[in-house]
Amino acid sequence: MTDLTSHETSPLVAIRDLTVSFDGVKVLHGIDLAIHRGEAVGLVGESGCGKSVTWLAALGLLPKKATITGSVILDGRELIGAVPTTLDSVRGGRIAMIFQDPASALNPVIRLGRQVGEALALHGGLSGRAIRAEAKRLFDLVGIPDAVRRLDAFPHELSGGQNQRVMIAMALAGKPDVLVADEPTTALDATIQAQILELLTRIRRETNMALVLISHDLGVISETCDRVCVMYAGRIIETAASEALFEQPLHPYTQGLLAALPPLEGVRRRLVPVEGNVPEPWNLPPGCSFAPRCPRRVEACDTRVPSLALKATDRQAACIMTPPLAQPQRRPEPVYA
Amino acid sequence: MSSAPLLQVRGIARRYAMRRGLLGRSVDVRAVDGVSLTVERGRTLGLVGESGSGKSTTGRLALGLEPPDDGDVLFMGAPIPAAGTLAWRQMRARMQMIYQDPLGALDRRLSILEQVREPYDVHGIGEAGERGAMATALLQAVGLRADQGNRYPHELSGGQRQRAVIARALATKPDLLVCDEPVSALDVSIQAQVVNLLVDLQQELGLGLLFISHDLKVIRQVSHRVAVMYLGRIVEEGDADLLLASPAHPYTEALVSASPVPGRRARPRIVLQGDPPNPAARPSGCAFHPRCHAARERCKVESPRLLPLPDGRLTACHVAHDQANFLKAAS
Numbered sequence: 001m002t003d004l005t006s007h008e009t010s011p012l013v014a015i016r017d018l019t020v021s022f023d024g025v026k027v028l029h030g031i032d033l034a035i036h037r038g039e040a041v042g043l044v045g046e047s048g049c050g051k052s053v054t055w056l057a058a059l060g061l062l063p064k065k066a067t068i069t070g071s072v073i074l075d076g077r078e079l080i081g082a083v084p085t086t087l088d089s090v091r092g093g094r095i096a097m098i099f100q101d102p103a104s105a106l107n108p109v110i111r112l113g114r115q116v117g118e119a120l121a122l123h124g125g126l127s128g129r130a131i132r133a134e135a136k137r138l139f140d141l142v143g144i145p146d147a148v149r150r151l152d153a154f155p156h157e158l159s160g161g162q163n164q165r166v167m168i169a170m171a172l173a174g175k176p177d178v179l180v181a182d183e184p185t186t187a188l189d190a191t192i193q194a195q196i197l198e199l200l201t202r203i204r205r206e207t208n209m210a211l212v213l214i215s216h217d218l219g220v221i222s223e224t225c226d227r228v229c230v231m232y233a234g235r236i237i238e239t240a241a242s243e244a245l246f247e248q249p250l251h252p253y254t255q256g257l258l259a260a261l262p263p264l265e266g267v268r269r270r271l272v273p274v275e276g277n278v279p280e281p282w283n284l285p286p287g288c289s290f291a292p293r294c295p296r297r298v299e300a301c302d303t304r305v306p307s308l309a310l311k312a313t314d315r316q317a318a319c320i321m322t323p324p325l326a327q328p329q330r331r332p333e334p335v336y337a
Numbered sequence: 338m339s340s341a342p343l344l345q346v347r348g349i350a351r352r353y354a355m356r357r358g359l360l361g362r363s364v365d366v367r368a369v370d371g372v373s374l375t376v377e378r379g380r381t382l383g384l385v386g387e388s389g390s391g392k393s394t395t396g397r398l399a400l401g402l403e404p405p406d407d408g409d410v411l412f413m414g415a416p417i418p419a420a421g422t423l424a425w426r427q428m429r430a431r432m433q434m435i436y437q438d439p440l441g442a443l444d445r446r447l448s449i450l451e452q453v454r455e456p457y458d459v460h461g462i463g464e465a466g467e468r469g470a471m472a473t474a475l476l477q478a479v480g481l482r483a484d485q486g487n488r489y490p491h492e493l494s495g496g497q498r499q500r501a502v503i504a505r506a507l508a509t510k511p512d513l514l515v516c517d518e519p520v521s522a523l524d525v526s527i528q529a530q531v532v533n534l535l536v537d538l539q540q541e542l543g544l545g546l547l548f549i550s551h552d553l554k555v556i557r558q559v560s561h562r563v564a565v566m567y568l569g570r571i572v573e574e575g576d577a578d579l580l581l582a583s584p585a586h587p588y589t590e591a592l593v594s595a596s597p598v599p600g601r602r603a604r605p606r607i608v609l610q611g612d613p614p615n616p617a618a619r620p621s622g623c624a625f626h627p628r629c630h631a632a633r634e635r636c637k638v639e640s641p642r643l644l645p646l647p648d649g650r651l652t653a654c655h656v657a658h659d660q661a662n663f664l665k666a667a668s
């Protein structure tokens with residue numbers, strides 16, 4: 001468990017009411033998210049829920065046709081609408097990002113050492129021999145065997161898991177405060193996935209870097225993160241400490257996701273799927289986006305979009321049919337806002 | 338009706354020639370190396386393994402899409418005729434395949450109904466005038482609406498597309514479905530819908546399923562028996578619940594341990610060292626020994642055979658068999 005009191009200090013990254021639209025279609029409907037130093041936050045949701053777009057928008061990586069409103073504050077500095085030079089120093093330097101497919105993120109015709117060296121020259125101000133020494137140190141840190149020889153290798157000479165380690169080494173080159181890992185293990189085999197998740201957790205502990213893990217896999221999130229945000233149709237619909245969320249999910253969608261997942265142990269029972277489909281962004285229902293698929297839907301769900309409300313200590317859910325938990329761990333705190 | 342199993346695969350092998358570099362010597366890569374499997378009517382055999390383990394190739398060999406270099410494949414007791422012949426086409430109507438990517442498996446320029454109807458036309462099933470209605474009935478059987486038949490693949494969601502693919506596969510009333518990662522590209526909530534559909538269809542139609550997946554949770558949900566592949570060979574095979582609850586082979590054990598489960602944190606996890614193996618450079622002895630925590634000297638030189646343990650499952654592991662023998666001698 002992370003120390004919850006540390007959260008009262010100001011967050012490293014504060015995202016406030018972030019929205020993104022493409023061609024007038026809103027895909028992100030006001031995200032509020034705070035990332036504190038050293039914590040591991042999971043963003044989980046199905047494809048199209050906005051979990052990746054949130055961070056692409058925050059780092060100015062979306063195409064020009066995207067309209068972004070709201071604010072992303074990093075250490076008192078606004079990133080939305082910031083000039084390119086500011087963003088250049090933030091990207092890689094303060095917030096680094098790695099993606100699902102390492103093979104397509106690496107340049108196939110440049111040796112790995114040079115690619116990592118580029119990041120080191122850019123963010124670390126290193127040159128010459130210092131770069132190679134630092135690149136080797138990073139390769140050792142991320143567990144690439146035979147690091148010296150691997151510096152001269154090309155991406156195709158390494159396996160997918162090793163290439164993802166190279167990507168992580170590159171991301172660490174700028175000594176970032178936050179590493180955003182977008183489905184970092186989805187393209188990897190189960191046994192390699194376990195290696196990479198262990199590596200990310202170890203590096204986070206050793207460097208006190210915050211980790212934002214974006215994944216569709218509830219198991220991966222559960223095993224890696226302290227805190228989880230569940231997203232649906234461009235909104236965060238539930239957030240809680242990892243253990244609490246998976247022990248007792250509050251939002252009907254989170255409950256549905258967990259019930260739809262086949263268990264690995266115990267009695268086999270018929271899966272309970274979430275019926276229907278995720279609504280298209282241009283065709284959202286008027287009220288709660290999940291209402292058409294929700295077993296607890298009442299008429300009021302169709303009239304108003306529910307906002308994230310406190311349901312227990314450190315737990316929020318956006319559902320009018322979810323009452324506050326009967327037995328809060330501490331005295332109920334005053335509801336903000 | 339013969340008592341022969343629906344699908345019987347006996348010692349099949351498939352080799353590919355691979356060249357390393359432009360002028361390199363060509364090496365034989367054994368993608369599948371002596372695999373034997375049986376799929377019974379109305380039952381599911383789950384085939385699990387990592388990329389490069391040969392599970393997809395095994396599926397293709399089982400359907401006769403590729404000829405095996407060694408061994409044979411029997412469908413209802415009869416060998417599969419050579420690919421492309423009339424006899425093969427007739428037999429293939431009774432065994433169908435479902436792939437991971439439904440968008441790639443569907444023709445983008447044809448409506449869903451036309452594609453589901455196509456097998457009726459190809460195999461001359463039913464009267465031409467009735468085929469449209471038959472195809473619509475199939476769409477409804479897999480949970481699609483009749484009006485969705487007029488749509489094109491890109492107008493449907495991933496789950497709906499996979500339903501359409503399943504409907505088309507069922508058109509010829511197959512006895513066997515080979516499903517290669519059929520739900521891996523789908524979101525969790527949709528995945529459960531398709532898994533339930535396959536289980537229901539199996540019960541209704543008595544289908545035999547060869548279900549190939551890397552996802553142990555999905556495999557356990559659908560399978561009666563499970564076979565685990567590593568580098569082209571089966572390393573463990575047996576009852577699904579037994580195998581996944583108490584794996585005997587260290588590789589199965591590692592796979593189970595690496596499978597992420599929500600709400601299970603801070604548990605000891607077996608993290609395998611090293612890369613997934615390269616089929617072109619198969620280690621000596623037991624192919625798993627360089628990554629195995631229990632490996633002994635013998636494992637480096639002698640390849641273990643797939644033999645039964647007292648609980649009925651088959652395991653190819655010296656250590657597991659030594660343990661079983663020790664326990665037998667002790668009791």
